[in-house]
Amino acid sequence: MTVKLFQPYQLKEVTLKNRIVMAPMCMYSVTEKDGKATDFHITHYTTRAVGQVGLIIVEATAVEEQGRISEFDLGIWNDDHIAGLHKIVEQAHQYGAKMGIQLAHAGRKAEVPGSIYGPSAIAFDESSRVPEEMSVEKIKQTIEAFKQGAVRAKQAGFDVLEIHAAHGYLLHEFLSPLSNQRTDEYGGSQENRYRMLSEVIAEVKSVWEGPLMVRVSATDYTEGGLTIEDHVQFAVWMKEQGVDLIDVSSGALVRAAINVYPGYQVKLSEQIKEEANIPTGAVGLITSPLQAEEILQNNRADIIILGRELLRNPYWARGAADELQVEIEAPRQYQRGW
Numbered sequence: 001m002t003v004k005l006f007q008p009y010q011l012k013e014v015t016l017k018n019r020i021v022m023a024p025m026c027m028y029s030v031t032e033k034d035g036k037a038t039d040f041h042i043t044h045y046t047t048r049a050v051g052q053v054g055l056i057i058v059e060a061t062a063v064e065e066q067g068r069i070s071e072f073d074l075g076i077w078n079d080d081h082i083a084g085l086h087k088i089v090e091q092a093h094q095y096g097a098k099m100g101i102q103l104a105h106a107g108r109k110a111e112v113p114g115s116i117y118g119p120s121a122i123a124f125d126e127s128s129r130v131p132e133e134m135s136v137e138k139i140k141q142t143i144e145a146f147k148q149g150a151v152r153a154k155q156a157g158f159d160v161l162e163i164h165a166a167h168g169y170l171l172h173e174f175l176s177p178l179s180n181q182r183t184d185e186y187g188g189s190q191e192n193r194y195r196m197l198s199e200v201i202a203e204v205k206s207v208w209e210g211p212l213m214v215r216v217s218a219t220d221y222t223e224g225g226l227t228i229e230d231h232v233q234f235a236v237w238m239k240e241q242g243v244d245l246i247d248v249s250s251g252a253l254v255r256a257a258i259n260v261y262p263g264y265q266v267k268l269s270e271q272i273k274e275e276a277n278i279p280t281g282a283v284g285l286i287t288s289p290l291q292a293e294e295i296l297q298n299n300r301a302d303i304i305i306l307g308r309e310l311l312r313n314p315y316w317a318r319g320a321a322d323e324l325q326v327e328i329e330a331p332r333q334y335q336r337g338w
């Protein structure tokens, strides 16, 4: 058996040294409420690069100040953010990791002072603020903000971009009929609800030639919400638009009971991969090397995205190589202990 987890993966012109990917995870560690990366971010991401993760996706990074989940989120809404992000990329690159960044807008789930926005004036839940319904002008400005975020990501040296269209944040809110009750060209039919994401993808691609991933929540787990069938259609459209890979998560648009078990989202990845014929990433309670290898060997996903497991163990890749009996290169400094 050739172990797939440690085979390189080609994402457009970018070669990942293995199929191990770090999930975007908000660290809420910006100290001055200015969106700027801190020393913590450099240490945190560089550690996973030393740990031989193939692709690291930097946490949800706001394309607009009002699009932050909290005031402690990373930002990419102005040029002052580029230097700090560049430092993270530069450090992580030294250990052979490729670097991605998740471009995000929190929409109605933003918890920052001032106005918050959504497709319709419907709050996330009873304790959340009601967002302002976005005008078409505001929609166009927000699409431009994603585009400018992509320009800055390129200047910061990132290899891969991920657009955040999952977890009940702005782009997911446009996709789902539960949060989008607009009567203009951005709401109503499935095609209209896809329009916002479609325009973000098109504008981002006008300035970004590298690999483009989109993270989705492949089901809303709620009557009247999005289903996996909707997401197969969205994935077909995204493939036509030149998206390279779908990162398949689920839920968080509304409060819903979710049965969570090891690999609970893998079947969603498998269905999108098979029915839309597009590469996918599997994420969600994947913790063991054998589990990861099973997913890859059975073609249920092309890459394995790890979140919390990499918080617990930045050297997961080393243990996985041991368990799967593959030799991987040690960082030069650690050779005597590898």
Ligand SMILES: Cc1cc2nc3c(=O)[nH]c(=O)nc-3n(C[C@H](O)[C@H](O)[C@H](O)COP(=O)(O)O)c2cc1C
Residues within 6 Å of the ligand: 023, 024, 025, 026, 027, 059, 060, 102, 164, 166, 167, 215, 249, 283, 284, 285, 286, 305, 306, 307, 308, 309
């Ligand atoms: C601390 C933390 C922060 C997170 N922040 C983000 C984020 O910025 N963007 C995102 O798409 N998902 C975020 N998530 C979800 C993870 O990317 C991942 O999908 C989820 O944790 C399930 O994978 P796991 O079981 O391997 O942790 C976050 C999860 C955690 C635990």
